[in-house]
Amino acid sequence: MRLIEEATIVEHAEFTAGYRRLVFQAPRIAALAAPGQFVHMRIPELSPEALRRPFSIYQSHAPYLHVIYKPVGRGTQAMMHAPPGETYNLIGPLGRGFPVAPDGPPPVFVAGGYGVAPLSFLAERLPRRGVAFIGGRTAQDILCVEDFASRGWDVRVTTEDGSRGERGRVTESFDRWVAARKDAGPAELFACGPEGLMRALGERTATLGWQAWVSLDRPMGCGIGACLACVQHVRDDGGKVAWARCCTEGPVFDAKDLVWDGVAP
Amino acid sequence: MTAKPDLSVVIAGIRMKNPVVLASGTCGYGPEYADLIDFNALGAITIKGLLSEPWMGNPPPRLVETPAGLLNAIGLQNPGVDAFIADYLPMLRRYDLPVIVNIWGRTMQEYGEVAARFNDVEGVHALELNISCPNIKAGGMEFGTDPKVAAEVIGLVRKRTRLPLIPKLSPTVHSIALFARVAEESGADAISLINSVPAMVIDIERRRPVLSNGMGGLTGPAIRPIAVRLVWQASRAVKIPVIGMGGISCGRDALEFIIAGASAVAVGTANFLDPGTALRVVAEIEDYLRRHGLASVRELVGTLQFKQGS
Ligand SMILES: Cc1cc2nc3c(=O)[nH]c(=O)nc-3n(C[C@H](O)[C@H](O)[C@H](O)COP(=O)(O)O)c2cc1C
Numbered sequence: 221m222r223l224i225e226e227a228t229i230v231e232h233a234e235f236t237a238g239y240r241r242l243v244f245q246a247p248r249i250a251a252l253a254a255p256g257q258f259v260h261m262r263i264p265e266l267s268p269e270a271l272r273r274p275f276s277i278y279q280s281h282a283p284y285l286h287v288i289y290k291p292v293g294r295g296t297q298a299m300m301h302a303p304p305g306e307t308y309n310l311i312g313p314l315g316r317g318f319p320v321a322p323d324g325p326p327p328v329f330v331a332g333g334y335g336v337a338p339l340s341f342l343a344e345r346l347p348r349r350g351v352a353f354i355g356g357r358t359a360q361d362i363l364c365v366e367d368f369a370s371r372g373w374d375v376r377v378t379t380e381d382g383s384r385g386e387r388g389r390v391t392e393s394f395d396r397w398v399a400a401r402k403d404a405g406p407a408e409l410f411a412c413g414p415e416g417l418m419r420a421l422g423e424r425t426a427t428l429g430w431q432a433w434v435s436l437d438r439p440m441g442c443g444i445g446a447c448l449a450c451v452q453h454v455r456d457d458g459g460k461v462a463w464a465r466c467c468t469e470g471p472v473f474d475a476k477d478l479v480w481d482g483v484a485p
Numbered sequence: 486m487t488a489k490p491d492l493s494v495v496i497a498g499i500r501m502k503n504p505v506v507l508a509s510g511t512c513g514y515g516p517e518y519a520d521l522i523d524f525n526a527l528g529a530i531t532i533k534g535l536l537s538e539p540w541m542g543n544p545p546p547r548l549v550e551t552p553a554g555l556l557n558a559i560g561l562q563n564p565g566v567d568a569f570i571a572d573y574l575p576m577l578r579r580y581d582l583p584v585i586v587n588i589w590g591r592t593m594q595e596y597g598e599v600a601a602r603f604n605d606v607e608g609v610h611a612l613e614l615n616i617s618c619p620n621i622k623a624g625g626m627e628f629g630t631d632p633k634v635a636a637e638v639i640g641l642v643r644k645r646t647r648l649p650l651i652p653k654l655s656p657t658v659h660s661i662a663l664f665a666r667v668a669e670e671s672g673a674d675a676i677s678l679i680n681s682v683p684a685m686v687i688d689i690e691r692r693r694p695v696l697s698n699g700m701g702g703l704t705g706p707a708i709r710p711i712a713v714r715l716v717w718q719a720s721r722a723v724k725i726p727v728i729g730m731g732g733i734s735c736g737r738d739a740l741e742f743i744i745a746g747a748s749a750v751a752v753g754t755a756n757f758l759d760p761g762t763a764l765r766v767v768a769e770i771e772d773y774l775r776r777h778g779l780a781s782v783r784e785l786v787g788t789l790q791f792k793q794g795s
């Protein structure tokens with residue numbers, strides 16, 4: 221179930237250096253939102269002809285709905301000064317999120333940059349605990365560590381410049397951990413971040429024989445399945461390659477269904 | 486003036502409650518919008534372009550935003566006629582909503598085959614013939630930019646279908662009046678225009694086109710004045726009704742098309758911004774009719790107060 225809602229901004233401030241958090245009063249969407257889903261947002265600070273922008277949901281405690289963003293593009297920069305009290309038109313919650321099963325193998329989260337946001341939401345809803353790998357370029361790009369630590373997760377931070385946690389890529393830290401646990405049996409991966417990272421994790425979990433869920437971030441038009449702009453190659457039930465829409469069949473996919481050829485990472 | 490203005494129109498034999506249609510390719514196959522807007526309150530829906538078999542379209546990136554519009558190169562991805570009839574049409578039949586099916590072919594024969602497929606299918610009210618898609622090599626636009634070829638494909642489909650036929654014209658022709666007449670003489674019951682305008686956006690860092698297909702079709706408010714001009718010229722050239730589209734996002738925009746000569750209008754790109762656009766356009770047209778003391782929207786069609794010198 222998805223709907224269109226006029227959401228009022230109740231809070232809008234710096235989240236950590238370089239990132240901002242928007243909190244909406246959006247009681248109807250917030251009541252339905254699940255981890256990994258997104259809202260398609262009309263940004264009134266842009267011209268009325270501008271496309272909506274998709275944002276993954278960071279937290280949802282009805283009536284409040286939170287998103288985190290980094291002001292980098294035209295849309296997010298225009299949003300920066302939206303004052304509390306202003307209304308934004310949202311369509312949501314959209315897409316298929318992460319499965320939230322009470323039982324299963326030990327969960328392993330891998331986040332790149334603000335891809336951590338939906339995983340934080342998932343940590344809140346998933347009644348299992350495990351290891352969370354959080355990677356970014358610099359210490360500034362490491363967000364939400366406390367969200368996991370406070371819920372009893374084993375958090376491993378990596379930065380490419382070594383300014384926080386281990387130095388290197390998040391996949392290196394992940395690989396070392398996997399090698400060390402050797403015969404511990406399969407785990408279940410939940411990941412969100414840049415496409416290259418999702419692909420790398422998909423390949424690793426295929427070799428390991430783990431169930432893996434990865435979230436893809438794609439430019440979108442409609443956000444509701446109509447325009448076919450956001451497609452990704454997948455293998456269908458019959459084994460044939462087909463297109464799936466990241467806004468509707470995704471953004472979260474079973475990594476073993478994804479076919480990466482022909483798509484620029 | 487207190488009586489409710491009459492918004493109904495008849496286009497190509499299709500009775501519509503009002504002249505506002507959802508444009509092909511912007512409203513999927515139906516279910517994508519059915520829970521967000523009231524289908525029973527629309528003039529009609531136009532289904533995304535169908536081929537005789539499933540078609541993959543272009544690889545991503547398929548869409549990029551442009552000033553006051555967007556550029557797309559979806560490449561007519563579609564599940565094929567049979568899947569549409571089996572999986573989507575039953576759901577559409579539940580509404581009191583005329584269904585126009587947009588079709589295309591890779592060859593002239595294929596246009597005919599796709600059209601014929603709907604002869605014994607219930608719940609399809611007209612065929613829109615896409616001879617103007619800029620995003621595929623074979624098929625689409627090459628059928629719509631040569632008047633002889635256009636006449637042949639429209640004539641062939643006319644023979645193969647019992648349904649009203651609405652060729653969709655390309656904006657990139659020297660004389661739109663010529664193509665409008667060609668359509669009329671080849672048996673069209675109405676014409677629709679415009680399809681997207683071939684265009685390009687370049688990523689200067691990589692020195693590559695942004696879209697995988699190289700070029701794409703420009704739509705949205707950026708093309709509206711082009712579309713209004715073409716609708717004006719086309720509608721003066723023929724007696725059959727015109728469905729006008731291109732950048733409509735409010736009643737005012739739609740009224741430009743109607744005054745220029747369109748008997749109905751279609752809303753495309755604006756659905757992405759606000760799924761309620763078409764219904765808002767209906768309400769705003771009604772409001773205009775009231776303010777101007779007009780009993781019917783039909784009184785307004787082609788009433789542009791302008792005579793071009795010979
Ligand atoms: C994403 C997208 C897909 C489209 N697909 C089709 C199509 O399959 N067949 C067709 O005849 N027109 C297609 N169109 C063109 C629209 O039906 C319409 O002619 C055009 O977008 C102009 O209207 P607008 O400016 O309101 O969008 C498509 C347009 C868009 C934006």
Ligand code: FES
Nearest residue numbers: 441443447448467
């Ligand atoms: S964004 Fe339109 S189909 Fe996914």
